[in-house]
Amino acid sequence: MVASIRDVAQRAGVSVGTVSNVLNASPRVSPATVELVRAAIADLGYVRNEAARQLRAGRSSSVGLVVLDVRNPFFTDVARGAEDEAAKLGLSVILGNSSEDVARESGYLDLFEEQRVHGILISPYGDIEARLSELRRRGTPVVLVDRESRDAGVSSVSVDDRAGGRLAVAHLLATGRRRIAFVGGLLSVRQIADRLIGAQDAMAGADGASLEVIGTAASTVLDGRHVGEQLAARPAGERPDAVFAANDLVAVGLLQALVMSGALRVPQDIALIGFDDIDFASATVVPLSSIRQPRHEIGATALRILREEAAEPELPPRRIVFQPELVVRASTSR
Amino acid sequence: MSRVGIREVAALAGVAVGTVSHYLNHPDKVSAERAERIRSAIESLGFVPNNAGRQLRLGRSSAIAYVAPDVSNPYFAEIAEAVELRSAERGVSAFIANSHRSRDREDAYLRFFEQHQVLGLLVSSHLPIEDRLAHVRRRGTPSVLVGQAAASPEQASISLDDVEGGRLATQHLIDTGCRRIAFVGGPIGIKQVSDRLTGASVVTRAIAGATLEVIDQGDRTIRGGREVGIQIAARPADQRPDGIFAANDLLALGILQELVRAGVQVPRDVALIGYDDIEYGEVSLIPLSTIRGRHGTFGEATVDLLFDEIEGRTDGVRQLAFTPDLVVRESTRGFGS
Numbered sequence: 001m002v003a004s005i006r007d008v009a010q011r012a013g014v015s016v017g018t019v020s021n022v023l024n025a026s027p028r029v030s031p032a033t034v035e036l037v038r039a040a041i042a043d044l045g046y047v048r049n050e051a052a053r054q055l056r057a058g059r060s061s062s063v064g065l066v067v068l069d070v071r072n073p074f075f076t077d078v079a080r081g082a083e084d085e086a087a088k089l090g091l092s093v094i095l096g097n098s099s100e101d102v103a104r105e106s107g108y109l110d111l112f113e114e115q116r117v118h119g120i121l122i123s124p125y126g127d128i129e130a131r132l133s134e135l136r137r138r139g140t141p142v143v144l145v146d147r148e149s150r151d152a153g154v155s156s157v158s159v160d161d162r163a164g165g166r167l168a169v170a171h172l173l174a175t176g177r178r179r180i181a182f183v184g185g186l187l188s189v190r191q192i193a194d195r196l197i198g199a200q201d202a203m204a205g206a207d208g209a210s211l212e213v214i215g216t217a218a219s220t221v222l223d224g225r226h227v228g229e230q231l232a233a234r235p236a237g238e239r240p241d242a243v244f245a246a247n248d249l250v251a252v253g254l255l256q257a258l259v260m261s262g263a264l265r266v267p268q269d270i271a272l273i274g275f276d277d278i279d280f281a282s283a284t285v286v287p288l289s290s291i292r293q294p295r296h297e298i299g300a301t302a303l304r305i306l307r308e309e310a311a312e313p314e315l316p317p318r319r320i321v322f323q324p325e326l327v328v329r330a331s332t333s334r
Numbered sequence: 335m336s337r338v339g340i341r342e343v344a345a346l347a348g349v350a351v352g353t354v355s356h357y358l359n360h361p362d363k364v365s366a367e368r369a370e371r372i373r374s375a376i377e378s379l380g381f382v383p384n385n386a387g388r389q390l391r392l393g394r395s396s397a398i399a400y401v402a403p404d405v406s407n408p409y410f411a412e413i414a415e416a417v418e419l420r421s422a423e424r425g426v427s428a429f430i431a432n433s434h435r436s437r438d439r440e441d442a443y444l445r446f447f448e449q450h451q452v453l454g455l456l457v458s459s460h461l462p463i464e465d466r467l468a469h470v471r472r473r474g475t476p477s478v479l480v481g482q483a484a485a486s487p488e489q490a491s492i493s494l495d496d497v498e499g500g501r502l503a504t505q506h507l508i509d510t511g512c513r514r515i516a517f518v519g520g521p522i523g524i525k526q527v528s529d530r531l532t533g534a535s536v537v538t539r540a541i542a543g544a545t546l547e548v549i550d551q552g553d554r555t556i557r558g559g560r561e562v563g564i565q566i567a568a569r570p571a572d573q574r575p576d577g578i579f580a581a582n583d584l585l586a587l588g589i590l591q592e593l594v595r596a597g598v599q600v601p602r603d604v605a606l607i608g609y610d611d612i613e614y615g616e617v618s619l620i621p622l623s624t625i626r627g628r629h630g631t632f633g634e635a636t637v638d639l640l641f642d643e644i645e646g647r648t649d650g651v652r653q654l655a656f657t658p659d660l661v662v663r664e665s666t667r668g669f670g671s
Contacts, residue, residue: 095430285617
């Protein structure tokens with residue numbers, strides 16, 4: 001049990017205000033009282049929580065949330081989870097859209113720190129964990145969202161993307177598909193890379209099956225559409241019989257292009273599965289199979305952890321990993 | 335772990351506090367040798383300029399803000415993204431905040447951004463907001479109202495002619511042969527909604543035998559659309575509308591899901607058109623006809639208009655209105671066939 005300022009006051013037989021005056025070196029306290037308080041502090045091993053004091057004194061009631069793509073409903077749902085939780089705690093949430101750009105991501109971090117926000121939630125794009133640990137050390141709590149923390153310095157709330165990739169491809173293989181394509185990007189984004197690694201896990205031991213990787217510049221509807229047009233233009237023998245899209249937006253774009261081509265049927269000619277299970281996944285021309293992430297809960301949990309760390313900066317960082325679920329709809333059912 | 339101040343930086347760098355301050359505001363005006371010492375002191379101490387103090391000296395932050403009702407609606411997300419891109423081109427950042435249609439939250443965000451001295455505000459709102467923006471403007475923070483034409487000539491705005499959009503959608507339903515038209519949306523107190531309804535009624539009033547039913551649905555989401563779809567599907571076939579104009583695409587997508595689930599044929603029995611042209615409309619169960627309001631330049635124009643306000647160039651056009659287009663897809667093609 002850590003000694004608090006109340007314990008010190010009680011031990012010294014003075015008010016909490018007097019202890020505070022001693023701590024702040026106020027000249028209004030008599031030397032005898034100062035001595036009493038100092039002795040109580042020494043006896044109890046009381047350590048003043050400077051960071052918490054600063055938070056109380058100088059932090060705004062807003063939390064900064066940096067997302068990769070504000071047009072991806074996954075992130076707006078995560079944001080909603082954080083906002084709902086923030087509202088309960090009397091906080092508000094300000095969004096910054098990094099648009100998968102290192103300079104913009106860095107710019108938002110600077111701005112949020114300068115605004116002395118209550119804390120920062122970030123779905124990181126660049127390799128910035130060292131920078132985030134530094135932010136935390138300087139007194140701004142940080143929680144990674146949708147990416148597991150690698151070093152011990154920062155808390156994270158994420159989904160096991162690799163397990164999700166395994167689920168998706170195991171499902172395609174189990175429904176008889178053999179020529180699988182993974183579509184998405186950038187592959188240097190860890191969430192995307194982990195989904196691909198999970199896909200490779202599932203391929204191991206699948207005889208006669210192959211995994212083609214079609215990397216894209218980002219993971220938007222437009223990226224999916226471009227790849228879909230390319231696939232539709234290939235000779236029938238060279239097309240994959242199933243596509244695992246890195247997220248639902250890419251899957252939606254692929255579906256647009258395949259349906260528009262008129263020559264290919266989903267799922268008969270090409271099965272298609274996405275990732276995230278956004279609300280629109282069930283409303284597409286062929287309802288999309290997907291990997292469901294608890295989006296709202298990710299945001300709410302991250303906000304709660306941030307709040308706890310703001311109140312108690314000495315808390316050790318935590319890693320919360322949610323398990324994804326397979327959702328089967330018409331786009332993969334024959 | 336006390337917070338590092340400018341004094342500590344000055345002490346470590348062996349320069350005056352004023353020199354550090356000078357470096358922070360005009361790095362080019364400090365000698366290279368001193369700048370290097372200050373830079374390395376800042377680095378090793380982890381000094382962060384206190385924005386409140388710095389902004390007092392500099393005047394303003396390097397960010398603008400977009401306050402929207404809810405960016406989980408792709409309509410607002412598309413604006414937010416376009417705003418962010420254009421802002422980045424202009425070298426500023428763009429904060430985004432969701433008011434979730436709550437007056438309290440909207441006020442809290444306006445106050446927050448004003449206090450943090452953003453360069454300017456972009457605001458989409460379904461609430462009465464011009465008076466509040468006028469106060470904020472008088473205190474020095476300019477704004478552009480996005481998605482709604484301002485009533486005051488002092489308030490910059492960028493909007494869409496929603497009466498024309500409502501007219502286009504309804505005329506299209508009439509042209510395909512529909513006569514019992516239903517308008518789905520609400521509340522009517524929201525100008526964007528009432529303008530679309532006004533456009534619809536202009537058309538139906540002029541056509542003998544045409545009727546316009548209003549189905550009030552204030553929850554303008556997929557979920558809200560589903561509720562309406564269930565209700566319409568439950569009616570006897572001859573009491574259903576034969577043409578539905580939904581106030582946005584989300585409502586239309588929800589209606590579509592429930593009609594299809596109940597076995598109502600779209601567009602053979604009921605033609606359906608939405609509004610906004612969000613990217614999911616094209617790949618919906620049955621591709622959705624819609625009204626396209628924004629063109630490629632909407633986001634750019636919005637940010638540029640705000641910069642005109644920020645820089646005091648208020649002599650030009652301060653209220654831009656875009657004209658919408660009709661987009662015809664399967665949900666209205668082939669009605670009655």
